[in-house]
Amino acid sequence: MLRSSTRILSLRSLSVASSSAFLLLEKQSSFNFDQTLLRFLRNLSVPLVSQSITTGDSRPALCSLRFDHTMASQSEPKSVYDFTVKDARGNDVDLSTYKGKVLLIVNVASQCGLTNSNYTELTQLYQKYKDQGLEILAFPCNQFGSQEPGTNEQIVEFACTRFKAEYPIFDKVDVNGNNAAPLYKFLKSSKGGIFGDNIKWNFSKFLVDKDGNVVDRYAPTTSPLSIEKDVKKLLGIA
Numbered sequence: 001m002l003r004s005s006t007r008i009l010s011l012r013s014l015s016v017a018s019s020s021a022f023l024l025l026e027k028q029s030s031f032n033f034d035q036t037l038l039r040f041l042r043n044l045s046v047p048l049v050s051q052s053i054t055t056g057d058s059r060p061a062l063c064s065l066r067f068d069h070t071m072a073s074q075s076e077p078k079s080v081y082d083f084t085v086k087d088a089r090g091n092d093v094d095l096s097t098y099k100g101k102v103l104l105i106v107n108v109a110s111q112c113g114l115t116n117s118n119y120t121e122l123t124q125l126y127q128k129y130k131d132q133g134l135e136i137l138a139f140p141c142n143q144f145g146s147q148e149p150g151t152n153e154q155i156v157e158f159a160c161t162r163f164k165a166e167y168p169i170f171d172k173v174d175v176n177g178n179n180a181a182p183l184y185k186f187l188k189s190s191k192g193g194i195f196g197d198n199i200k201w202n203f204s205k206f207l208v209d210k211d212g213n214v215v216d217r218y219a220p221t222t223s224p225l226s227i228e229k230d231v232k233k234l235l236g237i238a
Contacts, residue, residue: 079212080105083183085139086171088152093170095183095212102134102234103208104224105187107141107175109148110158112202114220119163121224125231126167133210133235136167139184141175144201148172175199190214209234 077083080103081096106122109115126136140155142148148155152172159165173181176198180188187206188197191214205218207230215234218227 077182077186080183080186080208080214081212083186085173085181085183088156088169088171090171093168098135098137099212100133100210102129102210102231103137103206104134104227104231105137105139105183105206105208107173107184107199107202107204108138108155108159108169109141109144109202110150110155111147112145114201114203115147118203118224119159119165122167123163123165125224125228126165128228129231129235129237130166132237134231138165138167138169139175139181140169140172141199141202142172143174143176143199147202175204187214187217191217207231207234 081099083095084092085095087093104122104125106118108119122136122138126134138159140148140152150158152169155172156169159169173184175181175184175188184199188199191206201220203220205222205224205227206214207216207218207227209215216227216230
């Protein structure tokens, strides 16, 4: 239900020839947006400039649709490959460069009780399967107990020196909240957790297949080596 004289509703999921639309509804009282009407708009195959829509009480609401193919395609990513992230030096990294790889995406921290075991096993897993198509993408995050307070340079030095990490470590990000990295919003929407979509702690893990699809999610306490069989399956290793 929409109230007030002017409301703007973004219809991000419209499947039309042009791909982004904004619905401007002008009405002095409540407006019940009928689901049949919504399905009709989704199935439109031609752009609309303006159209009057009749509400339940026979009072018209003005509908103005504006289309922008680029905006919609960017706002509705289909796979991990649709994202660009920052590396530890602030450079853009297009994740499409990992096409054909099996990805294990992990939010890491340097001062967590899970740090030693996870970093150790991540290194072991990577060393074992990196030549067979596995890539580990590590994203530092300081949202859980402030356990990743260092700079990107300090984080990389810690992981590479102490745990011999050879896989890429990216720019520090938020994984929850309004400022969560777009990649993590996508990961969470693709595979929700048992107690909701939010990441619960450091070292949550997402497994991505060779087509960029998120196929599994593991809790922070799930050790990297315990998911070896899932990695091998996606790699096509007997």
